[in-house]
Amino acid sequence: xSRLGVTASKRIGNAVVRNRIKRLTRExxxxxxxxxxxxxxxxxxAKAEAHKLSYAQVVAELRASLPLSxxx
Numbered sequence: 001x002s003r004l005g006v007t008a009s010k011r012i013g014n015a016v017v018r019n020r021i022k023r024l025t026r027e028x029x030x031x032x033x034x035x036x037x038x039x040x041x042x043x044x045x046a047k048a049e050a051h052k053l054s055y056a057q058v059v060a061e062l063r064a065s066l067p068l069s070x071x072x
Contacts, residue, residue, distance in 0.1 A: 002036040004029045008046035017051045024058045032062070037069040 006025045008018040025044050036042075044062075053061070 002029075002033055002039045003041050004033075005041070005043045006046070007043070008050070011048060012046050013051050018046070021046045021050050021053075024053070024055055025062070028055075028059050028062050032066065032068055035068045035070050036066055038067075040067075042066070 004026060006022045008021050010018075012018050012021065025046075029042070
C-alpha cells in the first residue's frame with residue numbers, strides 16, 4: 001500500500017494555513033491510495049502558492065502526478 005509524506009514550511013503561512021494544505025493533500029491521497037500502481041512512497045512538498053488551491057485543484061494536481069490504475 002502506498003504511503004504519503006507532506007511538508008509545508010513556515011514560508012507557506014501560519015500553522016492554520018500549513019495544516020489546511022496538509023489536510024487537503026491527505027484527503028485526496030486517501031481517496032486514490034488503493035489505485036496507485038505500483039505502491040509507492042510519495043512525498044509532497046507544498047510550494048508558496050499552495051494555500052490558494054481549492055480541493056478540486058489539489059485533486060487535479062495529484063491525479064496528474066500519480067500513476068493511477070482504473071481510469072484515474
